[in-house]
Amino acid sequence: MRSYITRRLLLFIPVLIGISLAVFLLMHLIPGDAVDSLLGVEATDELREQLTKQFGLDLPWYEQYFNWISGVLKGDFGYSIRTGKAILPEILSRFKVTFELSILSSIISWIIAIPLGILAAVKRNTWADGLARVVALFWVSIPNFALVTLLLLFLSLQFNYYPALQYTAFFDNPVQNLKTLIFPALVLGAIMAGSVMRMTRSSMLEVLRQDFIRTIRAKGAKEKVVIFKHALKNSFSPIITIIGMQIGYLLGGTVITEQIFSLPGLGLFILTGINQRDYPVVQGSILFFALVFVIINLIVDILYACIDPRISYK
Numbered sequence: 001m002r003s004y005i006t007r008r009l010l011l012f013i014p015v016l017i018g019i020s021l022a023v024f025l026l027m028h029l030i031p032g033d034a035v036d037s038l039l040g041v042e043a044t045d046e047l048r049e050q051l052t053k054q055f056g057l058d059l060p061w062y063e064q065y066f067n068w069i070s071g072v073l074k075g076d077f078g079y080s081i082r083t084g085k086a087i088l089p090e091i092l093s094r095f096k097v098t099f100e101l102s103i104l105s106s107i108i109s110w111i112i113a114i115p116l117g118i119l120a121a122v123k124r125n126t127w128a129d130g131l132a133r134v135v136a137l138f139w140v141s142i143p144n145f146a147l148v149t150l151l152l153l154f155l156s157l158q159f160n161y162y163p164a165l166q167y168t169a170f171f172d173n174p175v176q177n178l179k180t181l182i183f184p185a186l187v188l189g190a191i192m193a194g195s196v197m198r199m200t201r202s203s204m205l206e207v208l209r210q211d212f213i214r215t216i217r218a219k220g221a222k223e224k225v226v227i228f229k230h231a232l233k234n235s236f237s238p239i240i241t242i243i244g245m246q247i248g249y250l251l252g253g254t255v256i257t258e259q260i261f262s263l264p265g266l267g268l269f270i271l272t273g274i275n276q277r278d279y280p281v282v283q284g285s286i287l288f289f290a291l292v293f294v295i296i297n298l299i300v301d302i303l304y305a306c307i308d309p310r311i312s313y314k
Contacts, residue, residue, distance in 0.1 A: 008298050012291075019290045020072070020283065024065050027279050055081055068283065077284035082276050087284045091266060095288070097167060098258070098265035101188070102250045104181055106243070108189030109196055114239070116193075117200025121208060122227060132197065139194030145256040148187050152260060155183065167264050184261045188254065192246050199242045203235035237304055244300035248293040 052058045056067060071078055077087040113136075120132040168176040207213065208231055216226055255267035266285055273281030 005298070005302070008301070012294050015294060016287065016290055017069075020069055020287050021065065023283050023286045024068070024279075025061070027282050028061060068280070072284070072287065077288075078280035080273075080278055080281050082273075082278045082281075087280055090269065090281075091285055091288050094264055094266040094269045095292075096169075097263055098251055098254055098267060100170065100177075101181055101185055101254055101258070101263065101265060102247060104185040105188035105192060105250060106247055108185055109192035109246075110243070112190065113193035113196035114200050117197045118204060118227065118232065120197070120201040121204035124205065129201075132201070136194040136197040139190050140198070141194075142191070144188060144191050145260075147191065148184065148257050148260050151183060151187055167262070180261070180263070184254075184257045184263065188250060188257060192250065195242055195246065196239065200235070200239055203238045204231055207231045207235040240300055240303055244296050248296045251289060251292060 049058075056064060059067075068078060075088065077091065079086055080090070116132045116136070120129045123129050167180060170177040213226060213231060216230055217223075221230075251266075254263075254265060255271050257263070258265040258268040259271065266289070270282055270285045272278075273285065
């Protein structure tokens with residue numbers, strides 16, 4: 001196991017370098033630049049040249065990339081062109097909001113999806129199975145931005161609810177924090193639940209057809225023991241896979257939700273950086289997301305061996 005983790009950690013290096021290079025090049029291909037966005041109508045040739053040299057934008061792209069990535073390897077993500085603030089503290093403070101929203105959404109999706117998936121598998125080809133599959137298909141099909149907008153419209157018209165103008169941290173006021181996050185988390189969790197429910201049903205059906213399940217039933221085991229102790233445990237590996245992937249995607253896919261509900265998360269931070277051509281902000285934030293995503297995938301792989309002893313990493 002230790003050698004496997006070491007190999008995976010070493011594999012992170014070329015992956016993150018490739019992602020950083022791709023993001024750096026794509027960001028510099030966007031029309032316009034940070035200096036134009038910063039100066040606006042007050043831009044003069046002299047002032048523009050001065051700021052271009054100050055931010056190092058006059059250097060060739062490969063020198064800019066090398067200077068930036070060298071700083072990242074030392075823990076220095078640079079400074080925002082727009083605000084002049086250090087980027088890493090901004091990323092970490094905003095990531096707390098995105099991470100909290102993602103975890104709360106994931107817990108909601110598990111509470112909805114796993115019981116429904118088990119029910120659909122056990123009651124295969126019945127009305128309960130059909131209803132669960134229709135609900136899952138609905139959640140998978142509807143875009144999250146449409147559902148978020150419709151939910152906010154419904155809440156504002158029917159219950160006079162509007163997003164809080166200011167985010168409250170959990171440890172400052174847990175009740176207010178939950179009030180702020182519960183509705184966006186419900187939307188994201190419901191959408192995520194569709195895929196998890198379908199995977200749970202499919203994996204459970206595959207395990208329930210296997211010979212060892214028939215043997216356990218023939219020995220007189222109770223149906224609850226068969227379902228929860230044997231079938232669910234042996235079907236959990238693919239469920240963990242999709243859960244891990246969705247948490248990773250969720251961390252980077254909450255931009256619109258954060259914007260609509262006025263949440264100061266990392267997704268909104270990146271969107272603002274793109275609009276303002278703030279290269280260091282976008283590059284550093286996406287690289288941070290990529291690092292989190294590969295770490296989540298590593299954790300998922302390790303969980304495989306913990307859940308299924310037949311899997312060994314050598």
